[in-house]
Amino acid sequence: EEEGKLKDEL
């Protein structure tokens, strides 16, 4: 499981 920013979210 990778942690990081979910860039497509608002």
Add this chain to the structure above:
Amino acid sequence: MNIFRLTGDLSHLAAIIILLLKIWKSRSCAGISGKSQILFALVFTTRYLDLFTSFISLYNTCMKLIYIGCAYATVYLIYAKFRATYDGNHDSFRVEFLVVPVGGLSVLINHDFSPLEILWTFSIYLESVAILPQLFMISKTGEAETITTHYLFCLGLYRALYLFNWIWRFYFEGFFDMIAIVAGVVQTVLYCDFFYLYVTKVLKGKKLSLPA
């Protein structure tokens, strides 16, 4: 895109539109915290700077522009057009107690020490507490108009739905964002007391008023 994410976004949009329409139709911003609305405008501004650097989808770009546009329109209505109706005496929460610690935390705990990433992190942390001036104002006056409670319910529901979206994405995409999750949990918890009052009072047709 999953159902929780979509309904979360739509709930957020509904909240923003309800507030704009409430102020516009009643020609009054009585009972609304201008400070919370300034904080939300700041949240969207610092989060959506990636509009200039990356394109994700038409949906993503349109929603960001709508959120930012509505946030500034709301601030304009409160502090300019209907300023005479703004209840500044009751909107006395000290926002520097939120903005300064949140700014410090976003510099300390972020995914990447770069200006855009720190501003994004700042917006996530700030959003989680931006409603506090509004909740403080309601606790001070002891009541809220029913339409204002619908606004708050939609706004609280949005982040709760995002929590389910993140659980979904963790299971089906194996991906999670700890900064957003922790801030999202804090944000949702802040609404719990209000959710209780909304269900036990407003949904039963009573006005939201707090015991003295």
